[in-house]
Amino acid sequence: MFVLGIDPGLSRCGYGYVERTPGGVRAVAAGVLTTDADLAVPRRLADLQAELRSLLDELGPDVVAVERVLFSANARTAMGVAQAAGVAMAEASSRGIDVVEYSPNEVKHAICGFGSADKAQVERMVQTLLRIESPLRPVDAADAVALALCHLAHEPLRRRAAIATTTPGAGA
């Protein structure tokens, strides 16, 4: 199974493409999509859309895992993040790809075992899970890989839940 994690943002949009193998997990690709801060927001969203389209065409993931935008943080930044997340979710879903959102706390809990883990702990766990020698950089790419790994951790439970709700008589 191939999962593309997306840490949405208008200035920096992280992505991490992870494969579940019989022996564990493997990061196939990771990086950051950026847009020119000197351009108007609509143009930047269109540029991000074009880059995401290329990425989805090239990689063809089974699932896209996107960070759920929360509005407790800086409202100005949150708006750009929400707009970028909207573009990413629409592009993936319109291709028939399953799109799942995870909150930052769900990611921390899935990767580190507790929702209050700090960023450095998440990065070290990502490094350990991928069996790489130094922390994955840039940080946005590591965050996106963490989202993909979070989905792989949740996926068996999601599948069982889906079977329970679609099997006739189940849960009755």
Added chain:
Amino acid sequence: MFVLGIDPGLSRCGYGYVERTPGGVRAVAAGVLTTDADLAVPRRLADLQAELRSLLDELGPDVVAVERVLFSANARTAMGVAQAAGVAMAEASSRGIDVVEYSPNEVKHAICGFGSADKAQVERMVQTLLRIESPLRPVDAADAVALALCHLAHEPLRRRAAIATTTPGAGA
């Protein structure tokens, strides 16, 4: 000049297509795009994207005027509005259409002459400007027409500002 106003929303996305004629303004089309609230957000964004694509292909506006999302209101609703706005702006801008954002206060000021006008006053002014016998319904469509009319009010000034910044020696 043809302007498409878009009042973004995930549940209800208003649109209003307005033409400036020698004698004034004319609403060519107006309505609301809706998505199924029972579906997941990514699916709804993809459905909205498909409807917006059809609308842009069919109408071919010169300019798209989108309501600027503010986060002072309900944060849950604001997230869906920002995601829908992101999809709309990316779709229009990727077609090379000029996209302009206006805040609710800018719309009220342009239509009614003061930024503290209430919704009923804006609707009555839209009705007067379009010379129609009853208020335009649904309200989301009337709000989108108001956005398009706001752009037409701002447009001469925007054009003069663009000339001033691109003419050699101007403003020196």
